[in-house]
Every structure is written in C-alpha cells, then in structure tokens.
Amino acid sequence: MTPLPVAAGREVARYAWRVVSRRPWLTLAVAAATVAASVAGLGGPIAVGWIVDGIVSHAGARALIAPIALLAGCAAGGAGATWASGALLAALVLPPVGGLREDVIDAALRLPLDRLEDAGAGDLVSRTTGDVEQVTDAATGALGAFLSAAVTIAVTVVGLGSLDWRFALAGLLAVPIQAWTLRWYLREARPIYAAARAAEGARTATLIEAFGALPAIRALRLRDRALGRITTSSAAAVDVELAATRAATRFYGRLNVAEFVGLGAILLVGYALVRGHAVGIGAATTAALFFAGLFGPVNTVLAVVDQLQQAAAGLGRLLGVTVAAGPPIDEREVAGAVAGGELVARDVSFRYPGGRTVVEGVNLRIERGHRxxxxxxxxxxxxxxxxxxAGLRVPEAGTVVLGGRSPARLARARRGRAIAAISQEAHVFAGTVADNLRLADPTATDAHLRGCLVAVGADAWVDRLPEGLETIVGAGGRALSRHEAQHLALARALLLDPAFVILDEATAEAGSGDARILDEAARVVMRGRGALIIAHRLDQAASADEILVMSEGRIVERGAHAQLLAAGGGYHRLWSAWADGRIQLR
Ligand SMILES: Nc1ncnc2c1ncn2[C@@H]1O[C@H](COP(=O)(O)OP(=O)(O)OP(=O)(O)O)[C@@H](O)[C@H]1O
Incomplete structure (x- = not known):
C-alpha cells in the first residue's frame, strides 16, 4: 500500500495565503479587532496601578474616578473587540474550511482508480474524517485563541517597556526557557502525533476491512482473528495517545518554571526601580500584573502551537489529495478532445501493484459509431x-488518447461527456430514482428523465415503483435488483450523452428475458457513439464491428464475427463451446 501524497509545507502556506489574501479588508478588520481587544486588556493592570499610587499618596476618593472609568471603558471596549475579532475571523476562515471535505472527495473522485486502491480506503476515510475535523476544530478554536494570545503577548511586552525598559528585559528572561521548552516539546511531539495519525489510519483500515469481510468472518469463524487484529491496532493507537499525554504533562511543568523565573525577575527589578525612585509603586504593580496576565496567553500560544501544527499536518494531508488529483478540467477541454474523434490505445500494458502483467501490448482504435x-x-x-x-486506470506502458488527451485526464472533468463507463457493479446511490439519474445531468427535467427511461425500456418497472421516479432507492430505501440497477445505469449513461461508452456488465443469463432487455438498452445507449463492450455473453459480441479475443492479457485474434468463425481459430472454438453451453464466460 502506498498512502496518498501529503502536500509540502509550501503548499499549505500558499493555501493559507490564498484564504487571507482573497478578502484583504476582512483580514485587516480581523487584525484591527484583535489588537483592540489586546490593548483593552491592559486597562485592568493600569487602573490597579493608579489606585495603588492613589493609596500610597493618600489621595481622596476622587482619585478612584479615573481608574474606574478606565476599567469600565476597557471592559466594554474589550468585550466588543473580542466578539468582533472572533466573528470576523470565523467569516474569513470558515467558508473555505467548510468546503474542504467536499473538495477532497471531489479530488479523490478525479484520481485514477488504481491510485485510490493502492492507498487503501482507510487512508481516504481518515483524511476526510479525522483530518477534516482537526482542521475545522483548529479554524474554529485554536486559530482564534492563538492569534489573540500572540497579539496580547506583543502588546503586553510593549506595555512593559513603556513603563520602564528594564521591566520588559526582566520579563524576557522567561523567553529562553519557554523557547527551549517549546523546541523540546515539538521535537518530542511531532513524531508522536505523526505516529498517532498513522495508528488511527491503520485502526480505521482494520475496522473497514473487518466490516467489509463480515460475512466471510462469520462463515469461516475468523471472529477471534479479526478481533485480535482490531485489538492490536487499537492498542497501538492508545499507546501513542498515552505517549502524547506524558509529553504534554512535562511540557506544562517546564512552562511553570519559566513563569516563576519571569515573575521573580519583574518583582526584583520593580523593587530596585522603586527604591531608586525610577518608577512608582503603582507602575511596579502594573508591571507585575502585566506579566502575570501573560501566563494565560503564553500557555495558550505554546499549547495551541501544537494543535495548529497537527491541523497544518492534517491540511497537508487534505491538500495532498487535491494536489495529486490536479485541478478539475472544464467542459471545453472535454468537448475539444471529443471533437478530435477516435479513442486510440497504443501498446498498452498494465499490472496491479505487486502482481503480474494482466494487459500486455494492446492496440485498438474506436471510431465514433463503431462497436x-x-x-x-x-x-x-x-x-x-x-x-x-475509460481512463479509470493509467497504463504502466503505452498510451490511451482521445483527441490528443488521455482519458485519465478527461476523467477529471466534473461532468465528462467524453467517456462513460458502466461496470459490473452498478452502484445505486441512496436517494430517489430521479436523483440517481440526475447524477449525469443535475439540470435534467422530469420529462427528460422519463424520456431516457422510455428509451432504454426501464419506464415500466420504474412506473410500478410506489412513487415512480420519486421512490427512494439504495441504502435505507427500496433495494433494486442487479438487473434494475444495471438498467438505471444505462438510462443514466444515456442522459450523460457521452461520445464513447465502455460497457462491462454481466448481470443476466444468456437467453433470459433480462439479458434481452439489457442488451436492447445497451444497443440504445451505444447508438451513434463509439463503444467498447466487454462481452460476458458471446451473443453480445456477435454484432460488433470488430471482436478482440483476449488471452492472458494479449489480443490473440481480431476481426468481425463471420471472419473469425471462418478463420477457425480460438474465437471459433470459444463460440462453439459457448453455443453448446459447454463454457460460460463471466
Ligand atoms: N483490483 C485488482 N487487484 C489485483 N489484481 C486484480 C484486480 N482486478 C483483477 N485482478 C487480476 O487481474 C487479472 C485480470 O482480471 P480482469 O478482471 O481484468 O479479467 P477479466 O477477463 O475481466 O475477468 P472476468 O471476466 O472474470 O471479469 C486476473 O488475474 C485478476 O485476478
């Protein structure tokens, strides 16, 4: 398994810059409100300093008016500014973050199938759940807390310096201890959090695998083995979490030492300055309160740095999917490629990761209107x-092109009308029958949907459903048979109106009524388009313009039905055996 890529720090920074630079006025308003809230926070210590000075100089009660007015003003102003900075920050970052999950799923759908399979479902699931949550949590909480705490620290240091530069210097004595603590913590924490994310991904993968294989686990009585694997992966995840908690406890212990050193230094400097008449007792009190007021913001900054780092790592993993998928391409490029005409494969070879070559040196050319x-x-x-x-996988060697573009690239179009592929597993999406059809064209009217159902002969059974087109089907709704699901997929392909169709369906027994209906529907979908049919029943192949006979990944014979029968080769043998009912293709 090869996990999906992770975007580099540069990409993450570029994304963050795009978010803030897209709305510069809003960004400036966030900055202004945050600074205003921090400046208002200095009002309390200053007012207390004034009161202390008033007491020391035996001033009357009138001396309380100014500090009380300052306190009230700063409290009201600070509350307003804090609210504004939170609301503005949310308006700035939440819309792009809110769309991240959709963007990643959209990008994942544009990735070649083998890339997704190679990464495993757990990787994508953990990115679209855990990582999205981490980024969203950081954007809604940690980011705001970090910004306001960082600005408060800067404003307070300036405030200390304005009382006397020696206060600022004394306060800065705590910085080396804090910096060292943070460096130590990040060095310790980074691998722990990376391991935690990996352990979580592995646990998700184990769970998904176990749920997917539930019938086999029951049938083969593999319960203990499956439980054992889940327990092992869970225990690994818990161990890493415990290591993270131990590191966090030591981190806060060391920060307390920094607070003790800084406050001690401020008090000593204050004592010396008051004795030397450089500052009053009120100013020394204000300085000590300023510094004590820093404990919270400093702890917040240092604590959320690590949450922000995790969020940045999560963002890197999310952006990695979008970077790997590349930007979506638009309909004009698809139309240009389709106008280019033929779908051509040259010397195409492929093997699944770690496996043998399963397609080797295949050449084919599908013209419009040919089957x-x-x-x-x-x-x-x-x-x-x-x-x-179809462009769902990328060849290991050779090329597949449509009008000079690779189908894998065209598959990145949101609504690619170049090639539609219908596989053996026609998925029924949870929703109404109409929803299932409109995946091909969200703007299609009911009349248009009905037209497609009539064309492929699916209108009769859809009309028999309790609510016709509006019947809920798929998970949680009415279950459709494989034949009905396939029929719906063919109607959807007709609605998509692609230039080429690739049909790989094997749902019905040869000669059955279902087979005849689906064959007729397939003929309607193929009409006027280029088509590649994977013939699971040989009668599907007989009327094709060209038949390719595959054996062990290679094309060993090619020609029209009559021509191949006359040649008396492998196709002739296959046909005779199939017609006699001696073999059954899948
Ligand atoms: N996702 C996969 N990962 C690894 N190997 C695979 C995968 N899908 C198919 N194979 C292997 O590749 C080979 C070709 O399989 P493929 O399904 O393309 O053949 P096929 O002719 O279409 O067979 P069928 O008619 O049974 O679908 C087989 O050996 C199969 O086991």
Missing part, C-alpha cells in the same frame, strides 16, 4: 482493459 467487443476467458484481462480505456 468493438472484447471476449476471452475469465481472468484474461478484459475488465482491466476496459478501465484503462
């Missing part, structure tokens, strides 16, 4: 060839 059928024994590579021609 090519591929026949061969089970396992000869027909379905794999279909996915290569």
């Amino acid at each position: 090519i059928a591929v026949v061969g024994a089970t396992g000869s590579g027909k379905s794999t060839l279909a996915t290569l021609i």
